[in-house]
Amino acid sequence: MSDRLVLALPSKGRLREQCANLLARAGLVVSKSGSGRGYQGDIAQLPGVEVNFVSSAEIAQLLKSGKAHLGITGEDLLRETIADCDERITFLRPCGFGQADVVVAVPAVWIDVRRMCDLEEMATSFRRVHARRMRVATKYMNLARRFFAQNGVTGYRIVESLGATEGAPAALLAELIVDITTTGATLRANGLKVLEDGVILKSQANLVSSNAAPWSPELRGLAREVAERLTA
Amino acid sequence: MAAEAAQKVEALAAQAQRLMAAFMRAGYEQIAPAIIQPAGLFLDVVGEALRARTYVFTDPDGEELCLRPDLTVPTCRLHLARHPAGNVRARYCYSGPAFRYQPGGATSAHPSEFRQAGIESFASVDREQDDAAVLTLIVEALRDAGMREFQLRLGDLGLFTALLDAVSMPQRWRRRLRHHFWRPEAFRAELARLTSREALRVHGLPRQLLDALDPAQPQEAQRLVEAYLEEAGLELVGTRTLPEITDRLLADAADARETPLTPATAALIERYTGLKAPAREAAGQIEALIRPHKLDLGAALAAFRRRLDVLAEAGVDWQGATFAAEFGRSLEYYTGFVFEIVAPELGPNSPVAGGGRYDSLLADVGAPAPVPAVGSCIHTERLLTVLFGEAP
Numbered sequence: 001m002s003d004r005l006v007l008a009l010p011s012k013g014r015l016r017e018q019c020a021n022l023l024a025r026a027g028l029v030v031s032k033s034g035s036g037r038g039y040q041g042d043i044a045q046l047p048g049v050e051v052n053f054v055s056s057a058e059i060a061q062l063l064k065s066g067k068a069h070l071g072i073t074g075e076d077l078l079r080e081t082i083a084d085c086d087e088r089i090t091f092l093r094p095c096g097f098g099q100a101d102v103v104v105a106v107p108a109v110w111i112d113v114r115r116m117c118d119l120e121e122m123a124t125s126f127r128r129v130h131a132r133r134m135r136v137a138t139k140y141m142n143l144a145r146r147f148f149a150q151n152g153v154t155g156y157r158i159v160e161s162l163g164a165t166e167g168a169p170a171a172l173l174a175e176l177i178v179d180i181t182t183t184g185a186t187l188r189a190n191g192l193k194v195l196e197d198g199v200i201l202k203s204q205a206n207l208v209s210s211n212a213a214p215w216s217p218e219l220r221g222l223a224r225e226v227a228e229r230l231t232a
Numbered sequence: 233m234a235a236e237a238a239q240k241v242e243a244l245a246a247q248a249q250r251l252m253a254a255f256m257r258a259g260y261e262q263i264a265p266a267i268i269q270p271a272g273l274f275l276d277v278v279g280e281a282l283r284a285r286t287y288v289f290t291d292p293d294g295e296e297l298c299l300r301p302d303l304t305v306p307t308c309r310l311h312l313a314r315h316p317a318g319n320v321r322a323r324y325c326y327s328g329p330a331f332r333y334q335p336g337g338a339t340s341a342h343p344s345e346f347r348q349a350g351i352e353s354f355a356s357v358d359r360e361q362d363d364a365a366v367l368t369l370i371v372e373a374l375r376d377a378g379m380r381e382f383q384l385r386l387g388d389l390g391l392f393t394a395l396l397d398a399v400s401m402p403q404r405w406r407r408r409l410r411h412h413f414w415r416p417e418a419f420r421a422e423l424a425r426l427t428s429r430e431a432l433r434v435h436g437l438p439r440q441l442l443d444a445l446d447p448a449q450p451q452e453a454q455r456l457v458e459a460y461l462e463e464a465g466l467e468l469v470g471t472r473t474l475p476e477i478t479d480r481l482l483a484d485a486a487d488a489r490e491t492p493l494t495p496a497t498a499a500l501i502e503r504y505t506g507l508k509a510p511a512r513e514a515a516g517q518i519e520a521l522i523r524p525h526k527l528d529l530g531a532a533l534a535a536f537r538r539r540l541d542v543l544a545e546a547g548v549d550w551q552g553a554t555f556a557a558e559f560g561r562s563l564e565y566y567t568g569f570v571f572e573i574v575a576p577e578l579g580p581n582s583p584v585a586g587g588g589r590y591d592s593l594l595a596d597v598g599a600p601a602p603v604p605a606v607g608s609c610i611h612t613e614r615l616l617t618v619l620f621g622e623a624p
Contacts, residue, residue, distance in 0.1 A: 083335055107469040109461060112480035114436045120418075122480060124411055129476055133276050145284050152418030154564070157275055158283070169470035191469035196436070 004050040005222045006213070008062050008071035011039065011053035015205060018097040019072050026229040048222050057081065064088055066212030070223055076102050076180060076203035080140050090209045092227045098205030100180040102143055104198035105187050107169050107176070115196050116151040119176075123155030126175070137161040137174030140200075144178040147200045166190040243616055244347060247377055248327040251349040251610060254373035255325035260351050263324045265306030271296040274305055277565070277596045285332045299331035304565075304590070304607055307352045308597045318599030321355045327612070341582040343613060349373075350587070350609025354594065360535050362606050363569040363589060364542035370585050370608045371548050374573065378619050382584065384550055386511050387559025387570040389413070390589075391518065394532030395504055398522070399497055401426070402490060404483055409501070414564050419505070427498045434484045445478075445485040454478045500525055507557040511540065514555035539569060567591045569606065575618040584618060585610040 009030075010016045023030060023043075030041040030051055041051035052068060060081035062068035072095060079085050106113055113122050126134045134156050138144045141158050148156065159174050166186050168174040178200065181187050187194065207230055209223055256262060275283045278301070287299040300306050303326050312318050327349040338344040351369060356362035374382070392413060396406040405426055412419040425431040434442055441460050445453045457478045461468075468474060500521065509517045515537050522529065543550055559570055570588035574580050587608025594603040 107472070109466040109468050109470075110472065110477060111437060111457075111461070111464075111466070112477050112484065117421075118480075120411075121408070124407070125476070125480060126472070130471070142284075152412065152415050152421075154415075172471055175471050191467055 003216070003219075004048055005070065005219050005226070006050050006052055006062075006068045007226065008052045008054055008059045008068035008073075010056050010059065010073065012055070015056060015072075015074075015098055016053070018095070018205065022072075022095060022097075022230060028229065046222070046226065048218070049226065063208060063210040064212065066210050066214065068210060069213040069215070069219060070207065070209050070226060072205055072207050074098050074100070074203050075206050076100065076140065076143070076201055078206070078208065079201060079203075080143050083142065088211050090211060091206050092209055093207045093231055095205040095207060095230075098203070100182050100203050101194075101199050102140055102178065102180050102201040102203060103187075103194045104144075104147070104200065105166070105177050105179065105181070105192040105194050108188075108191055108193040110193075113195070116148075116153060116198060119195065120151070120153040120155065123153065127155055133157045134176065135159045135174040136176055136178055137165050137168035138178035139165065140178050143200055147178075151197075166192060240616070243620065244612060247616055247619075248347065248349055248612060250377050251373045251612070252325060252327050254376045255349075255351050255369065258369050258372075260323045260325035260353075260369075263307065263310055263326050264328060265300070265303060265310045265326060267300055267329065268297050269300050269306055269309070271298040273309075273597065274298055274300070277305055277593065285335070287331050287333060301332050302330050303328065303348050303350060303609065304352060304593070305597065307607070308594050308605070311352075311354055312594065312598050316599075317601075318594045318603040319355050319601070323351065323353045325349075325351045340617065341578060341614060347612045348609040349612050350607060352605065352607035354605050355603050356606070357604075359568065359589065359604055359606075360539040361542055362604070363539050364546060364548075366587060366606050366608050367543065367571055368546040368548050370573070370587065370610065374585065374610065374615070377615060379575070379584070379615065381576060383574045383576065384511075384548075384553035385559060385572045385574060385580070385583075386514075386550070386553050386555050387557065387588075388532075388536050388555075388568060389566060389570065390532045390568040391529065391536060392504070392557060394529040395501065395522070395527070398527040398529055399493075399501070399525075401493060401497075402486070404486075405493075413505075413558075416505075416558065420502070423493075423498050423501060427493045427495060429492050432487045432490060432492060434488055437481075437484075442481070442485050442488060445482055447482050447486045450475075450478065450482065453482055457481060496525070505558045507555075509555050511550050511553035511555045565590045565593045565596070571608070575614070577618050578614055582614055583611070584614045 009019050028043050028045055030043055033040050033042045039053045043049045043051065054062065056073050056077050059071045059073040060077050063071045064082045078089055082088055113119055123134050136144060136156050136158050138158060139162055141160060144158060161168055165177050165179040167190060168177055169192065170190060207227060252262060271288045282301055286301045288296060290296055307324055307326065311322055328347060329345055330348050331345050334342050334344050351366060353362055353366055393410060396409055408422055412422050444456055454474060458474055503521060507517060515533055518533065540550060566588040568589035568591065572583040573585040575584045585608060589606040591604050592602050594605055595601060
């Protein structure tokens with residue numbers, strides 16, 4: 001491994017732009033480097049830093065395994081991907097963008113289900129009527145499971161959904177969903193509502209460091225410098 | 233998983249053979265249920281808590297499958313494949329691998345791949361006799377394998393059900409309390425709710441609507457709910473129908489009109505679930521507990537006593553056994569007698585064997601009606617550790 005500080009950044013989408021803006025505001029310019037594949041970069045002002053552009057899901061993996069020292073990605077993905085997140089990751093600084101709430105949403109017509117405890121009750125009668133468990137569509141399997149367990153909700157099954165999760169109830173693919181929302185407009189447009197106590201996580205992009213990465217005193221110093229520049 | 237030492241593989245195989253010999257001598261038929269199971273049915277039955285620990289995968293046809301996290305459900309499926317109604321007397325034994333993801337990392341006491349040796353007994357007419365027979369055989373098999381010292385832990389969910397039946401309350405409250413039995417926190421919260429008139433009142437819905445809903449008039453209630461939804465501009469989205477939503481609102485409305493449980497009743501239920509005693513004193517302590525309330529647990533308490541008598545006749549020494557009303561099994565499908573066998577070397581968090589009665593599981597897996605069933609399995613790696621110490 002190189003002795004540089006590896007900083008993992010999102011390789012596409014709005015998050016990539018927002019990260020670039022954040023770095024630019026801190027006076028840091030990222031230039032492409034290496035073999036020209038476009039997935040690595042250097043920062044002129046911080047020669048000890050190597051930038052890796054990877055998908056958001058991969059950032060969590062790199063931080064978990066310690067192949068990246070620092071990274072910027074959504075807290076939702078970190079907590080979903082890394083079971084013991086608080087032990088493996090140190091949250092250095094929220095970035096102020098990428099805001100999204102991970103929520104439990106049900107059809108708004110379910111006026112009998114307003115809170116998580118109603119959900120468990122409903123699950124029992126649902127199973128009696130339909131001879132199967134209610135289905136929860138989500139790509140946040142681990143966050144959903146943990147939150148449901150904390151709230152004593154057990155009578156459900158998760159169906160993995162990798163896109164357009166909010167359409168799952170209307171398409172009869174699931175009874176309810178766990179998904180991210182920013183304004184709630186998409187949920188409303190699909191006839192869904194968030195349960196009163198159904199906010200699992202208020203997420204945004206964070207600068208984080210990996211506890212598993214190979215740290216030296218020099219790299220620690222460098223990481224502090226990156227964090228301070230981004231905070232300024 | 234680390235490669236096992238050759239001598240451990242041999243020792244496990246020899247031990248499994250001894251256990252299976254004991255099971256087959258007792259008349260149990262040896263079976264080998266499939267290791268790969270359909271994920272859907274399996275997970276519908278065991279629930280999401282175990283699913284989080286089940287290895288689920290998709291085959292090239294897009295079929296969702298899993299590696300069996302235990303052998304009880306696969307044995308039920310095998311039995312129903314032979315006898316679709318399930319109500320044919322059968323006794324099976326098996327020995328083979330099961331797989332569970334261990335959050336926080338696998339250890340030798342909690343490996344992700346382990347071998348279970350067990351028995352399942354279906355459609356017996358005499359439940360207590362069969363409960364005792366299964367426990368007796370497991371104890372015998374453990375003794376045959378060389379285990380000398382162990383602690384027996386007993387529980388009986390039938391007693392809890394009988395207590396709820398004896399206390400006066402609506403049937404749906406009993407169902408709720410039974411449902412929450414496995415989760416002490418949720419159970420206590422529900423009990424507190426049923427004791428408070430204020431908590432039983434429904435929040436977040438117009439009082440007018442709730443007051444108008446009459447459990448005796450379900451048709452009229454449905455019409456009222458439909459009118460309310462239309463007024464509020466709420467469309468029926470998804471699987472659940474208007475009658476289902478109305479039913480739950482009617483239950484809410486009924487709860488709001490119901491007399492709450494008295495504090496004395498709630499305290500009785502709380503004290504029962506907290507009861508821990510030597511098994512030989514359990515029945516007496518339960519009687520003492522309910523006497524001031526003039527309740528009768530009738531058949532359930534007699535069944536509990538009778539089971540212990542049958543065990544004693546069969547030579548199982550339960551004088552040192554402990555009873556706990558809240559005896560916690562992590563699997564929710566148990567319905568009656570439950571037990572665990574704990575070795576002093578490993579402690580209560582890693583029981584060497586466990587089992588119990590699960591009278592609704594066969595129906596959940598596909599039988600047209602509930603079939604009596606009781607079973608138990610031995611965690612063979614733990615047994616080996618107890619007998620020979622940690623492998624090198």
